[in-house]
Amino acid sequence: MNYLTCCVTALLLPLSVNASQIFLAKAKDNVLQVTAITSDIGYHNQPLIAANGVYFTGEAGNEKNTQTDLFFYDFQSQQTRNLTNSSVSEFSPTLYPYDAGLSSVVVEPDGTQRLWFYPFDTSKKPQRLYDDLKPVGYHAWGAKDDMILFMLGESPLSLLQRQSINAPTKNGQ
Template sequence: MFKVMLGALFACSLIPQAHAAMPKSQIWLAKSHDNGITVKPLTSDDAYHNQPLVSAEGVYYTKEITSAERSQTDLFLYRFADNSHTNLTNTPESEYSPTIYPHKDGVSAIVVEPSGKQRLWFYPEEASLKPERIFEHIEPVGYHAWGKGEDLIMFILGEPHTLQFTDLSGHLPKVIAKDIGRSLAFNAKRNMYSFTFVEHGEQWFATYSKRLGSVKKHFQLPSSVKDYTWLDSDTLAYAIDNKVFTRNIDAPKSVKLWRNFEGYCKANITRLSFHEETLAFVCDR
């Protein structure tokens, strides 16, 4: 369990700028059970609440913190056990994209450093340990996903944005794809990474296999879809407006309406995270 610890602007709008007004958004939780589904707000809608990550312990997320001097973001954890919200970073820098770190107890995240550079950092669970930068030479990092062993993929900002594969050594990152989207994931059972990219004006859902060393295009996605989450090793979910649809990677022509959240979200659902029958989704205000 986390204890309170110490705590380049993006060249695009994937992550809000650290010192600019951020769009207001709200995180909701939808929990499936034997009698149906329970939906409740996890946060208020009066600030930027985004990038949820559902885990066994709770929900990690990014929240805007404002003062007379500045506006920045910190990482928070909502714990299922006691319904508490804890600021995990509490720093003057902005942190984004909390991700479970597989090699030590804690999370990895993107940090906008004082220099303006965006690098990948590790924030330990133990309060007596200091956060540490994971890579000195790899930046600007936008998003990331850990795989098996010490492998990971990273969204690297540029013209165009690229998906790069490396490991904890950071040795010779390999460019996997270009013109990629922000949603990265790892499917452990299938031992493959997943992502989206645009080719000839069309958006594709694709996977990368380290074993094969190749990218496979699976199916096209509507251009409005910016985020997805795996429900299991075969099925992914994504939102259009305020409805969530599912698609089986082995039968991609069949698109099914899974959840209709129009009674809770009047605008658009922009992000999703699923773990053990619990779905977190972000609704733009």
Template sequence: MKYTLCLLAFLFTGVFSHAQSSCDLILLETKKMFGNFSVIPGSAQKLTDRDGYDNQPSFLNNDQVAFSSIDENGNSDIIVYSFDTEEFMNMTRTEFKSEFSPRLTDCGKYISAVTVEEDSAQRLWLYPINFGEPELLYDDIEPVAYYAWFNNIAAMNILGEPNKLVYPYSRENVVELAENIGNCIQKRPKTSEITYIDKGTSVVLNGKETFELKSYDLEEKIAGNHGVALGQSDDFTWIDKNTLIMAKGQELYIKKVNKSMEWEKIAVVSMPGYGDISRLAASPRGDKLVLVMKRK
């Protein structure tokens, strides 16, 4: 299914497989006050509602969220949802390519996406928000799985044996930052850190295996550590510079990295017909949280 193309103005302020599980985007209203983050009880509502794959949400600004959506033909496009108009629009509408993992670039002029091309090459492309011609960013860096932006340059997880997290300071200086990382790469707000889960070595905590949340400061060029992830969960995001959020099953947890390395449960999201939370994205002002929940 294709979403209706709307004339909507933007507000400026792994290997991908077509055999994906069916999942929807769920919106929670949240609030952030005096450094505390909480979920407003009873605020959960569906943003998408179909037997298909709607996943990988990323806020473009506080009023728009982009995500990848696979249609009935197995093709993935980038969709943008606007909260003020409650409308969807196709950012891409390609027949022989598939786009995943949308993010707004630092300059604000493009939505970037990992694009699976006609010959199965998997590279990072830029899609102008004025619907101009898309541009290939790095022609010689592939296959890209996931990525995050810093200083108008993408830190990318490149598939291989092992997978490698790289950052191209220049075309001639592509630096390897880490190996065997998870599927989530996030920039820590108001810092020059790129954060990720280290899947290369595991940690046993309270008798259960988990992994460490690590970082690399792209300006200082030093590695860091933010403690352990939440169980086997693979996705996380930052609410602000010091607050991480992850999900386990249908439970949401936060951790204050500047105060404690312990995870604190803040909410349980129970939606009829839905199972676990697999991904999540927080709005810039901290008043919205978009989750991906699997259909049962």
């Protein structure tokens, strides 16, 4: 394949609840082909393009009880699947540098936002990565065992850089 792939998220303003849609755009032979990879109902955002597809945050649930889950659109099959299907909200999917899976910000049952790991191996359970990092807004992994976090509730532009990150142990430390 010799074409450019990008994702575009569109916000649909007329709806009472913000809804958004993710589009896959392929430029091939100077022609732009645009395809929606999400429905136009509900929230779909924060796409992460990987070699095999697009990870993103999507609204799940019903009218009375909604939250966000992590989804994956597979380039080869052109199918979307819910990766987490959980009772808590997950967002900001990021490829985890220490194991095969995604790191994600999770809104835990008490409302605290922490960083979690969701393994691609579904026989393994998701786990909280760091008990002391809260409330996490967004995160990004660095190239040399570091990460940067946007922390909620402190100053309006509160960023925290943590250096010499080691792969977390089972208890999240």
